[in-house]
Amino acid sequence: MKITSLAAALFALLFAACAPAQTPQTVAPAPVTVPAGDAPALWRVSDEDTTIWLFGTIHVLPQGFEWRNATIDAALDESDLLVLETVTSVGQSDAALLLMRLGVSADLPPIGARVDPELLPQLTSMIERGPFPESFLNGLETWAASLMLVGVTLNDLGLDPENGVEEQLELVFQLADKPVTGLETPAEQLGFFDGLPEEAQRHFLSSVIDTPEDIREEFDAMLNAWRTGDEAAIAMTFDDELSFSEPLREALLTRRNADWATWIGERLAEPGTVFVAVGAGHLAGQESVQDFLRAAGIEVARVQ
Template sequence: MLKKLILSASALAISACAYPTTTLAHEHESHEHEAHAHEAAESTASGPALWRVADEDTTIYLFGTVHLLPEGLDWLSPTVEQALTSSDQFVSEIDTSLIPEYDPASGTPPPPELMAILQMQMGLAQLTTGGTLRDLMNEEDRAEYETAMTDLGLPVAAFDGFEPWFAIIAMSQVAMTQAGLDASNGVERQLDHLIEGKDRAAFETVEQQMGFFDGLPMESQLTMLDESVEGFAVMREMFDQMVGEWVEGDPDGLAAIINDAMAADPILYDTLLTQRNTNWAGWIDDRLDQPGTVFIAVGAGHLAGQDSVQDFLTERGITAERIEY
């Protein structure tokens, strides 16, 4: 069941670090990009979901994103584009404009900003148990992990000195790259090119997002790692299903794919979903005290299912209205 969780966790992590761990590990190419993009595009229906929160002098749009997309997927509807254009301020999970875009296949060194993020990640992720990452695994899990590393083209000892969450991020990035998924095609990166001149804010920093993973108990991290290792083979299939629900504007379908699986581990659920959604609802409540129009773009799982941002807004007496188009 937790195999689905890695979709949410990996997407968050990849959005935050923009591939620096992939640079550390290895780079791979996939020859299936166009076919997968076509399959995802066939799912097109009404479009990704959009909500509006408003009072007498403030309008706040809530738009759920997917941090990675297949190339060529046409998702930006006129309704969403108009909401974005009309907004004075753009708010996202992190400010992706501070992270330069980088193609590992270019053969050029990563920009200093990416190297700084990588160094931060590596500093947080240093294993302090006195052994190696593989020493923390039972015999069965270790064998599965080493097989997955070999299948991804990575040395089995590459992450021995790091905590499980770092291995999850790096391995997921390689797996997604092989599957033809690229953060540069994600919604946030595309929106970056459409908001020039707007005031910009972010709910979190890259370091905070990495801290969510680093703060997880070791047992939760090891469970996530084992489940993600088992799920790499079907990652693309699950991701295409998630993108299909997103394009169709079906938050309940998204919740069933992402959030329901996360509920299997209450600590993960609280860390990656509940606490953050609660904080963001508080930000929205405070922002309603200021006039203007705001466009908020966060991972679609945060606006779907139980304990969504909208649920926590309701607890504050604030209604988020779904915009039909």
């Protein structure tokens, strides 16, 4: 899909605070009967007294989409701690304020001047379909304007930014009175974008721009790759645009994968069972989290 998984997750984090209040759920989503051979991929990293489950997620899902099975549920049940990229249920207002502080600048060129001319009609159409006027986007740095446009993509797909794998996992652990933590803070995640050179920011903006028809086709391919645990297809469909911009790939994928692999390696020194859930694009293709773990001499076994 032409938007990075981090962008989709950040949009959910930033704007869930602005969504209408909903009645809190009081029961966890019921386990489903997805066959083990037709389910998202799951890996295990372990030593004598520690097990770390490594699970690739998709940050937004169609309503009612079934993805859990007995293998995933067993790993969840035995885990003492859930570790996400960031905790989405806290800090939403602060994150939105931080985006405004980091992302607003003076004397910026109009948003339309920051894309190739052939993309301008699609950009105009996206702005017209979205809630943010062009005058507002003109005052945002390119990365911040791009994040705003991610919401148009999600709306085109009919997706609720608060309905993703992470939200479902958080609920399971909260109801079991088990802790949830994050590998990164929202401020750190926004900083990845804010630190990008302008050329990389404009590449990111171009990657967000698409027609509703292409968006649907790309998302369906991504969802099917994730649902079936097809690593090759995941590598092709998740964060595919990052392969065309080395600064973007380095900031949003490679460096983070290396950091997370270091965290996992250090966590093996503590006993217990941990369920680590990060975007599926981080667990497929070259320079994946598993690649960095294996480079450090840590065995990773795919169990589903």
